[in-house]
Structure formats: C-alpha cells, structure tokens
Amino acid sequence: MDPEERKKLPSPHNLPTGDFYLYPMTVTIVKALITERTVNVEWSDGTVSDFHFLWLRDNCPCCVHPYTLEQTYEIVNAPKSLKPSEIEVTTEGVLTIHWEPEEHKSIFHPGWLKEHCYSNEKPLVKEAQKEIWDSSTREKPDEYEWEQIVKSEETELQWLQSIQNTGCALLHGVPLTEQAVGEVANRIGVVKLSNFGDFFDVRVDFDPVSNSNTGLELPPHTDLPTREYQPGMQLLHCITNEAQGGSSVLVDGFRVAEELQNKHPRAYKLLTTVPWDFANRSRTSDYRWKAPIIGLDDDGECFEIRAGSWLRHPLQAPPELMDEMYEAYQTFEKTTHDPQFQIRFRLESGDCMLFDNRRVLHGRAAYESESGNRHLRGCYIDRDELRSRIRLLQGNHRRHLILSEIER
Amino acid sequence: MDPEERKKLPSPHNLPTGDFYLYPMTVTIVKALITERTVNVEWSDGTVSDFHFLWLRDNCPCCVHPYTLEQTYEIVNAPKSLKPSEIEVTTEGVLTIHWEPEEHKSIFHPGWLKEHCYSNEKPLVKEAQKEIWDSSTREKPDEYEWEQIVKSEETELQWLQSIQNTGCALLHGVPLTEQAVGEVANRIGVVKLSNFGDFFDVRVDFDPVSNSNTGLELPPHTDLPTREYQPGMQLLHCITNEAQGGSSVLVDGFRVAEELQNKHPRAYKLLTTVPWDFANRSRTSDYRWKAPIIGLDDDGECFEIRAGSWLRHPLQAPPELMDEMYEAYQTFEKTTHDPQFQIRFRLESGDCMLFDNRRVLHGRAAYESESGNRHLRGCYIDRDELRSRIRLLQGNHRRHLILSEIER
Structure with a gap:
C-alpha cells in the first residue's frame, strides 16, 4: 500500500513491513525469548513460533529499497556470529530486535510475523483445492458477465478462481471488436506471444x-x-459464429489422468514416465519438445497434460516399449474422445472462453465453412499472471477488511 | 521445402516425407521383412532397424494436410488387427507398405526412415555438448559482428551455437536505435513479454x-x-555507456553447481532438493514461485539456476533445516561473488550481450549516475526459439549439401 496512506493508520499498522500488503493482527505476542538459534515467540492464541536469527535478519523490513521494496541487505555478508543482543515486545505488541555485532535494529509487525511463520509447514504457492470434472458433474464452464467483472473486483476474483479451480470459465457480453480479447487478457496480466503472433484468428484460411x-x-x-513450457492459459473470443457445426469441446485432463490411473494403471505408468516426442514445424520454425503426456510433480501429483495428436513427432522410445506405448496412447485418446469426459457447448458472438491450457484439452466439431462465417480470436497468457492477479485481488480484499476493522 | 521445388529433384528425393526437410540417402535398404510385430529393415551399412506397425502407420508421409504437413490420420482409430499385407523395396530403394484391413499404401523415403530409426536410442531434443566455464577458462563471451550475421547463415548458426554451448555470446556493431534489440531478438524468434513490457530500459529512474x-x-x-518458467534468454543492448563503473559480470551457474557438488555436497543436496521462495511484488503485480535454486532434470543433471538475492520471499522451509538452508545459500552466493567464477567486461555502445538466463547469472558493478549516461535496452526470448532457429539453419545447411550432391 502507499506509504503515505500507511502513515495515516494507527500504530502499529503503520509500521513498514517490507512489502505492499497490510497484515491483520488477529493475535498478539505474549512473550518473546532468545534461544540458542532462534527467537521464540508465544502468541495470544496459545501457538508458538520459532524464527531463526538469519531468517529474521534477512527479512528486516527496513533493509529494502524505499520504492521497489526489494531487499538491499546482502545476507551473504552477515557476520558468522550474528545474533540478537536484546529483544523486546513493546506495549503496542511489536517485536524489536537489536543485533550484534552489527549495530542494527529490526522492528517486526506482529501480523506480518504470524503470517510468515514457518514453524508449521504450509506451502507458499498454495493453490485452491481443484475441482476435477467430467460430463456427469459439469455441463458447462462457470459463466460470468464481462460487464459485471469490469465493475466489481469481487466478481473478477470469483471468475479467476473458477479458472484456477475448474480449469475453465465462460464470459458473456465481451465486445465484438478485434481488440476485446486483448483487453480481457490484459485485465489478468501480460499476453504470451507465439509464432502465431500476439493474437491469432481461428477461421478458414x-x-x-x-x-x-x-x-x-x-x-x-x-x-x-511442442514447447518446453506450454502456454498456461488460452482465451478464445467468439466474434462471429453463423456456421453449422463447430461446437466447442472441453475435457478435464486431470480427470482423464485420474481415470487412467484407476482403470489402466500400466498405461498411466507409461504416459507419466516415458517422454513423447512433439514437433510443430513450418517453413520458418521448428519447435520440438519431448516430455511425458501426463506430467507429474515431485509429489506424484498431476500438474500438466500435453496432447496434440497431429503435433506428435515420430516417437523415439525404447523398441521393447513401442507397442505398449502406442496402446497407452490410444487409451488416452479414446478417453479424451469419450463423451463421458467431454463437455460440449456452442460459443456465440460475444462469448469468451478461458481455460488452463496445461490442464483442460479443447477441441471443436467439424463445421461447414460454406454454411456461414465463424471467427474466433485468441491469445495465450501464463499461469503466473493468473496467480499474480488473484493474489492482488485477495490482498485488496483483505486490505479493505482491515481498514474497515480499524475504522470501527 | 517447397513442394514445387521438390518435384524438380530426382526420384526418390521428390517423395513426400511428411515434413519440411530433405533427408540424405547415405545408406540404402538391402532387405525388408515382415516380422510378428515389426518391419525389419537391413541397411547397406550393415545396421538393422525394426519399425513397429503402429509407428509406421502413424507416420505415413501421405496422411498429412498438404499445407500444414500436420497429421490427418487418427491413430486412435487404427484397427486392432492392422498389419502390412505386403511390403516391397523398389529398385529406387523406397520402402512400400500395403496395409490390411485398411486399404492404404504408405511409401517411405529411406533417408527419412534411417534418420528416425529408434532401434538405437538417441535423444530427440539433443543439445550440443555444453562448455562449462569460469574465469580460468574464459575471459569473455564469444564475439561476433552483427553485420556478418545478417549476411551469412553460417555465421548466424555459429553465434547461436555459442549461446547454446557456453550460455552466452557478445555482438558488436548493433545499430544504436531503440528498435535494434528487437531486431536481434526477432532474427531468432518471438520475444517473451513480461510485466516490464516487451522491451525494458536499464538506466537510472x-x-x-x-x-x-x-x-x-x-x-x-x-x-x-519469481516465475514458474524463467525467461530462457536475455538480450542486453548497450546504446550508451559513458558512466564510470558499471562493468558487466557473467557467471556460469552450471560451473557454480559443479563446484558446490564437488566441494560442498551437503549444500548442493539442499539447494537441489529443498525449494526456495521467490517473490517479485509491486503495487500492480505479485509474482511468486517456489523451486530449488539448482534445478536438476530426471537424469540428475543441472538444467536451471534460479537466483536473485533481493527477489527472495521469506523462506518457508522445515524449521530443522532453516540454519543449514541459510548456510547453503550463503555458500552459493559466496561462490557466485568469487572472482574465480566471474568474467567481467565493459559493454560499449553497439554491443549486445545474449545469455541463457536459466544458466548464466548476470550482474553489474555499481556506477556513478552523475559520471555519464548509461543506457541498456533489453528483452527476453525463450530457449524454444533458440532451438527452433538452430534446427532451421542446420536444415538449410543440410538441404544445401544434399542439393549440391544431387547436382554433381
């Protein structure tokens, strides 16, 4: 938040915290002790946190650039013997640490400290619980009106959380201009370019x-x-759809992975471990990548699907696995083609579909190009942008709550 | 290559191969047999290749869209009993397969088949052997003249291979315009945008x-x-440098990783396995990511370094590891600060430095902004673009060789 705006808040809310957010003071510090390697903090809710000396010094809220709030202290230069010479908890509930042999004082906001406590493990990049779906649990993506999103940050947050949780969302009422899809994307963040340009048109060429x-x-x-890092999200804005056919299809790739894991464990094993070859070539580019079709993270959880039947390159896999690999691939394809796993709907002019391109597969039915015009315009944007925008909106929401609390 | 140009070549070079390249016919097919699950090919160099039925049908060179060369056959629909009813090697050395129960004929170019043989494992995304360096083995990045690169694809290929092998290269003679860095980037591929825009200026604000x-x-x-996928490469174009100080510094992160692995195995273990927290926040964005500082691939080889002291977020790691994590981090930082691992040089007007941002760390000495103007202009571009451009140039080179061979 703006430093000037912060100064108007009652102390200790106006303490610099080294970042741009306000932190709620839901609990206070009852007691703080220096132990051999940590400052031990006892909170009014009965919990206890340990903060290591280097961690505290590293995160001193005043050792940042005044505008960028990026750190200016170099932890690599911290003296080996660094430790607190004295600590105190003021009557306002603030933790103050005097350091030695460095002569420096760090003042920690209790709300900030509580939020960043690491004594009980919690992931930093914590994503909401994902809702995995197929046609038995979902008919369509969650639907929103663009007009409402522009007016309300709360609706915008719900829209983005739909994408984060279900991998897709559908907007209505997006203006029928060539720029509109960029305006929707830029509300979230920065567009990702590709060799198809910043925006691409889907129509008959x-x-x-x-x-x-x-x-x-x-x-x-x-x-x-065919890229090392597939675009995180895709937007497809329907400007015209007068053609017969051409329904849109979405498939939750995480649901497909789950199905394979349960019903076809050998195929799942092969698709999660043996890399497939992909290539997207033209006269002016030659993109290739090799990775498993179902990507698992270090915890064995599915984080990515890679699929594009016509963008596969001649597979280079151990010969003794070749037949089994093809069988596994066919099982994967059959599952994604199965109506049980597909939701199907027609995009109308003014609709804009957003989906997580690393989770949700998209497709369309064939259409008769003579039967009428069909023009979609699309672009890509990374998952990083979605997460950043969600955090900002959540931060704004929290700031609003804290300010109303203070005013009461 | 252009289908019209291909038609002028002697047969079997003018066979469609399903992709855009020409393949050399360094060996011919001596014999081909149908086995239980494969077509077994004996080559004139004494080697033998097995190609599985589904693999061959999947890669039939005529089952592609005539312009995009993207596959139109759906392997998921292949009949279970698919197999060759008859095969032959023509007098021209071409392998022809008649399929049953599908009534289809596939004709394979022997050069293409040999190139895509998978009987002896070879990686598809094969990168050149990397040259790992420090100040004892390298003084400066490899240097090139921009004028030469524009004139010669061979010089361009050498330049890009320098970046691929050593992680960096230095161009001289780049025009002193605001657009120039984009022109250099676009010669390779598509620029990667960030919240700092398409191009960013490095000067005192x-x-x-x-x-x-x-x-x-x-x-x-x-x-x-702070991004899930750090930009693959960075370009920094020096438009003006009249300031005192401000030398550029590069560090080969893969060399640093090697040093830690050899001399500080415990630090190496922690830095390659326990994720660190990064955050890049402003009033309008909040990017965060959590990943090990030294990223290893599935083969345990280093593929990525993530480092930015002032972009670290309060670390959320198991409390029992906190002190060791800080010690490991300090060891990493000390190594990157050690002149033994740094190369240092001054960028002059017209120089443009390119480096692999996921391997080579960059920095600069402090400078007196009052001593003169210093203006660098930069942008990002992904590793995919570098690899694509290198393949195209290699393909053009090979095509040139084959055409001269045919003409002789």
Missing part, C-alpha cells in the same frame, strides 16, 4: 499454417505441446 | 520499480526467478 484454420474437426488437445 | 533502475551494484542473478 486458404493456405493454412495449422489444422485449426480449416473446417476440420479438432480432437481435444492442448496448444503448443 | 527517479521512481524505480526495480533495483536494476538505480546505480546500485547488482550481484549476479537470473531475471524473473
């Missing part, structure tokens, strides 16, 4: 560079599986 | 959003370690 620019059916796939 | 826009020393770091 006479000399197409991609099957998407034909009237062909597009089976469910992720875009740019 | 009065209300800086980052420490880079101050005269402060910048210790060696990678840019945007």
